[in-house]
Amino acid sequence: DGGITQSPKYLFRKEGQNVTLSCEQNLNHDAMYWYRQDPGQGLRLIYYSQIVNDFQKGDIAEGYSVSREKKESFPLTVTSAQKNPTAFYLCASSIPGQGGNQPQHFGDGTRLSIL
Amino acid sequence: RKEVEQDPGPFNVPEGATVAFNCTYSNSASQSFFWYRQDCRKEPKLLMSVYSSGNEDGRFTAQLNRASQYISLLIRDSKLSDSATYLCVVRPSGGYNKLIFGAGTRLAVHP
Numbered sequence: 001d002g003g004i005t006q007s008p009k010y011l012f013r014k015e016g017q018n019v020t021l022s023c024e025q026n027l028n029h030d031a032m033y034w035y036r037q038d039p040g041q042g043l044r045l046i047y048y049s050q051i052v053n054d055f056q057k058g059d060i061a062e063g064y065s066v067s068r069e070k071k072e073s074f075p076l077t078v079t080s081a082q083k084n085p086t087a088f089y090l091c092a093s094s095i096p097g098q099g100g101n102q103p104q105h106f107g108d109g110t111r112l113s114i115l
Numbered sequence: 116r117k118e119v120e121q122d123p124g125p126f127n128v129p130e131g132a133t134v135a136f137n138c139t140y141s142n143s144a145s146q147s148f149f150w151y152r153q154d155c156r157k158e159p160k161l162l163m164s165v166y167s168s169g170n171e172d173g174r175f176t177a178q179l180n181r182a183s184q185y186i187s188l189l190i191r192d193s194k195l196s197d198s199a200t201y202l203c204v205v206r207p208s209g210g211y212n213k214l215i216f217g218a219g220t221r222l223a224v225h226p
Contacts, residue, residue, distance in 0.1 A: 042216035
């Protein structure tokens with residue numbers, strides 16, 4: 001079955017620590033995205049990548065970093081510079097949607113909390 | 116003003132009821148529109164795309180009014196399993212597949 005796999009489901013970060021969230025997809029999608037969801041709020045875009053070896057900042061990129069070395073993988077690092085990291089992190093992928101009506105498909109998320 | 120606005124609810128309805136959600140968006144050049152469903156503590160899942168002429172998928176009907184910049188979702192014959200948060204999602208004009216998510220409308224269907 002094709003899909004998006006995020007790991008771990010739950011993650012705890014100590015102060016000053018960087019942590020990395022994994023996102024792997026086997027849908028053969030070129031575009032991948034990272035969102036953050038806080039209670040009662042809509043999803044906010046952190047970073048996105050339209051193609052391998054390229055990525056762009058979203059609306060709230062400060063304190064985060066990404067890489068896109070393989071089409072299937074788009075890991076997100078939450079650095080110690082992100083002072084309020086507690087949130088539900090969602091990875092998504094899609095066919096690049098220029099001019100098209102392309103929905104995004106989501107992994108089942110990682111919940112990050114501060115210890 | 117938020118780019119995509121929804122009534123947060125909750126909408127509490129009995130089984131079998133018809134319920135409608137509205138959503139407004141601020142960017143008149145927006146190109147694509149979707150409704151996603153999100154269960155408690157789960158990821159959003161695509162419910163349906165919204166087309167200019169309106170579209171139906173079983174008990175669900177979506178409408179788009181570009182002149183007034185609003186989107187609606189109608190659920191007929193509500194089931195207990197319809198209880199979830201419904202996210203209105205808009206793709207503004209632009210060169211990549213950026214989506215703007217509303218905060219969601221919560222629906223609770225009771226026996």
